[in-house]
Amino acid sequence: MVIRWYKRLFLKIFVTVWLTSFLVIALTAFVVGHLSETERDRDVQSARALGQAELLIDRYERNGRFPSKKEWRRDHDDKHHTDKRLSRDRIQIKDLQTGVVIFGRDDKKKMRSPMVMELISDNGRQYRVLVETHIPPPLKDKLFGFFLSVQVGLLMVVAGIAALLISLMVVRPVNRLRQYTRDLYNGDLSARTDDGLSRRGDEIGELSREFNQMAEYVEQTLQSNTHLLQDVSHELRAPLARLQMAAGLAGQKMSGADQQYIDRINQECDRINRLIDEILRLSRLEQMEVSDQPFELASVIGTLVEDYRFSAPHHPIQWNPVNYRIKGNPALLERALSNILGNAVKHTPAGTEISIAAELTADKVLIRVTDTGQGLNAEQLAKMFKPFVRFTGQQNGYGLGLSIAQRAVQLLGGSLSASSQPGEGLVLLLSFPKV
Incomplete structure (x- = not known):
């Protein structure tokens, strides 16, 4: 099964960590900056x-009056004046001893966000000063401007680097474990995780150690099953030979209608x-030597094709020799292709053409065996490489031919897959690493 790019664990971890860390840091920086800016602005205004x-007040106590509106505008509304926020309508001075507002708005008019201060003049009189603070820009405007700043760009880069490191820390060992699992699935029963993974003290290290235990158990179980099959098969040979001999002796003493039972016994034997x-x-097959020496495909396939053209002349076989090479034991490839061709001959009608073609890709050598039989449906394709599986209507064979072929291809470091459309034949694709 091919994992889509947007479903990969690396991308999920990276995006989650990156967005979370970026948003947390950015919002924290914005809130802290906003509060400090508000406090600083209030201090400046105060x-x-x-x-x-x-x-x-000093001018009032010295001159006995405050500046008129005209004088105020001349002094404070000049276009070159740096502070235009303290207009006459936004400041109020009240004499606390008399309770009279001596400058600015009276108490009946409300100010927005007023700031209250008290001061004592040089003459010892107490005054209360109310100043209307300026309204800061809307929060959404400040937030929008903040996210367009250079600081946010730097935060995104830092958060991206942190997310990348965390993602690699998790995904890289998982990918290594996946490769060891694939090796075990492809028949390398000696596949074990490396020391770097198994010595880790975290969950990944625990998982790698459990994988090694599982691989050890699988290897021992399969080897035990192989030895059991060999022992049982050898033990069956002796009684089977005696049964055939007894049937032969009995057949010499029988004749006529009773002979059919002897023939039936011989057939089942x-x-x-x-x-x-x-x-x-x-x-x-597991005990065959696996070599790493390259060999020519043409010599192995050509010999098989000639053999089947002689033994199965009712099935035309098409093969165009090529000069491609793969590594391994040529006997394994011969065993795989022999079982595949034998399966095609057994399960397709006489006159059905079988073709063998080889091609070279950037990193693979592909061998494609195609017949023009009835083909298989999706359910049959999923089961066809399992041992002792036979489909309805198939009386020849025992369901082991394609299992043997698949295992031989795996021992060569390749893979065997099948595709078919009902009524359009079966295509078996052998893929090997390029030499």
Whole structure:
């Protein structure tokens, strides 16, 4: 099964960690910055208002009056003046001893976000100063501007680096475990995790150690089953031979209608003998030497094609020789292709053409065996490589031929797959690493 790119664990971890860390850091920085900016702005306004009020009170106590509106506008509304926020309508000075508002708005008019301060003049009089603070821009505007700033870009980069490191810390060992699992599935029973994984003290290390235990158990179980098959098959040969001998002796003393029972016994004995041969062939396959020397495909396939053209002339076989090479024991490829061709001959009508073609890709050598029989449906394709599986209507064979072929291909470091459309034949694809 091919994992879609957007479903990969690396992408899920990266996006989750990146978004979470970025949003948490960015929002925290925004809130802290907003609060500190508000406090700083309020302090600045307080200092400005207090300084302005001191000047006004000093002028009032010296001159006996405050500046008129015209004088105020001349002094504070000039286009070159740096502070235009303290208009006459936004400041109020009240004499606390008399309770009279001596400057600015009266108490009946409300100010927005007023700031209250008290001060004592040089003459010892107490005053209360109310200043309307300016309204900050809407929060959404500040938030929008913040996320367009350079600081946010730096936060995104830092959060991305952190997410990348965390993702690699999790995904890389998982991918290594997956490769060891694939090796075990492909027939490498000696596959074990490396020391770097098994010595880890976290959950991944525990998982790798449990994988090694599972692989050890699988290897021992399969080897025990192989030895059991060999032992049972050999033990069956002796009584089967005696049964065939007894049937032969009995057949010499019988004649006429009774001979059909002897023939039936001999037929079933032959079937059991062929089944034992298949089982022994399957068990011995694991013991075949796996070489790493390259060999020519043309020599192995050409010999098989000639053999089948002679033994099965009613099935035309098409093969165009090529000069491709793969590594391994050529006997394994011969065993795999022999079983595949034998399966095609058994289960397709006479006159059905069988073709063998080889092609070279960037990193693979592909061998495609195609027949023009009835084909298989999806359910049959899923079961066809399992041992002792035969489909309805198939009386020849024991369901071991394609299992043997698949195991031989795996021992060569390749893979065997099948595709078919009912009524359009069967295609078996052997894929091997390029030399």
